[in-house]
Amino acid sequence: MLKRGYHHGNLREALVQACLKLIAEKGPTGFTLSEAAREAGVTPAAVYRHFEGRDDLIAEAARQGYEIFGDLLEYAYSNGQPSALAAFEATGRAYLAFARKYPGHYVAMFESGISVQRTPELATAARRSMEVMERAARELSQHIPPEKRPPPAMFWAHVWALSHGVVELFARGTPGTRSPFPPEDLLETGIGVYLRGLGLIPPDA
Structure with missing residues (x-):
């Protein structure tokens, strides 16, 4: 569930941290970009301002x-x-x-x-x-x-x-x-x- 009124000071870094958490839990191919967005507390659309896909997020x-x-x-x-x-x-x-x-x-x-x-x-x-x-x-x-x-x-x-x-x-x-x-x-x-x-x-x- 997205956090109402939640604003990231650094969305890019928040997504990387979400990615690292998901890698630890599910492996590098066990999650989607939408899951990373949910973990970071933002909509999937917000992710695409910074990353074109999951591989780009993992690369960062x-x-x-x-x-x-x-x-x-x-x-x-x-x-x-x-x-x-x-x-x-x-x-x-x-x-x-x-x-x-x-x-x-x-x-x-x-x-x-x-x-x-x-x-x-x-x-x-x-x-x-x-x-x-x-x-x-x-x-x-x-x-x-x-x-x-x-x-x-x-x-x-x-x-x-x-x-x-x-x-x-x-x-x-x-x-x-x-x-x-x-x-x-x-x-x-x-x-x-x-x-x-x-x-x-x-x-x-």
Whole structure:
């Protein structure tokens, strides 16, 4: 039921928040734009002043998510870490923290099927967050013995895949999956095994 006399100070943001709530409850394809309007307390017609369809609304939620994600990664990477390795590990922990604290944004970003190229703003935000991880990997890769050094892009892609896998399987309460170890420990030890294989961490470290 619409709220009589209700006026949004920021209808666009209210719709994004409604979208995030519905994503958490029903998944990214389980609701309609009309439901998002109802959740925000406005008529469906009002939604079309800001979004042409549900995918555009989800794309905006994803854009906001990438902005938050990029800020968290940047802070983890730059916040006085004593070494390239510490900065690299901090970005992995930030990845887990983001997935837990912003589940609706995470789903909009990675599980909605919305391309990061849908809008220029979304593409820019996504690229910025990836650049933080690339930068961390590039700096750390310089410490790898040349004969074992993969291209920096491959290096960060490997660790991104590991981080994303831990998040998907064990950090978000996926039904039917359970780990005997905390996700942070899984990520840290997994990265450790990988980095030892590349000669970045001594075997007895």
